[in-house]
Amino acid sequence: MDSLGDRAVPNLPARxxxxxxxxxxxxxFVEAYRSDECAVLRRGPVQxxxxxxxxxxxxxxxxxxTLRLADLDGFCALARAAGVPVGRTGFxxxxxxxxxxxxxxxxHLLDPDGTQLSLVERA
Structure with a gap:
């Protein structure tokens, strides 16, 4: 077993x-790998x-x-600063x-492809 232990990594679509x-x-998120078929993005321990x-x-x-976040409010502020609108429609x-x-x-964050990331504050 590697030093990270067992883990699951979501595999999501991108147009x-x-x-x-x-x-x-x-x-x-930082691009850790990219080919014509796939991309791997990391933000700290999240992949x-x-x-x-x-x-x-x-x-x-x-x-x-689902992303379980230590700083839910900080991540939401980052999303807003990046131009992601608060709303009920659109992507x-x-x-x-x-x-x-x-x-x-x-x-909840919906990305440009309609993928929903549920952002849960980690207790």
Whole structure:
């Protein structure tokens, strides 16, 4: 077993890997690898992998993953500073944090391809 231990890494679609890399780059992700077929982006211990899917329709996408964040408010502020609008329609967009029925604070970020990242404040 490697020093990181076992882990799961989401594999998400991107209509344009370059545009996806630029979008997530504004959120602090660094491109660790890229080919014509895929890209690996990292932000600290968080890794997202993307595969090319040129025909993806953001309006019908059901791709999603969860990021558990130590600084939920800081990440949301970073997204807003990067120009991601707060709203209920369109891509990309940000839904600001709120307390869920189960007691946790959660926000949602939808990327330009319609992938939803549920942003959960880590307790």
């Amino acid at each position: 344009d890997l370059g545009a996806t890399s630029r979008f997530y780059g504004a959120l602090g 997202l992998e993307f595969f090319g899917f040129a025909a993806l329709d953001p309006w019908s996408s059901s791709f999603r993953c 990309p967009r940000l839904h600001l944090p709120r307390v869920e029925d189960w007691g946790g604070r959660v926000a």
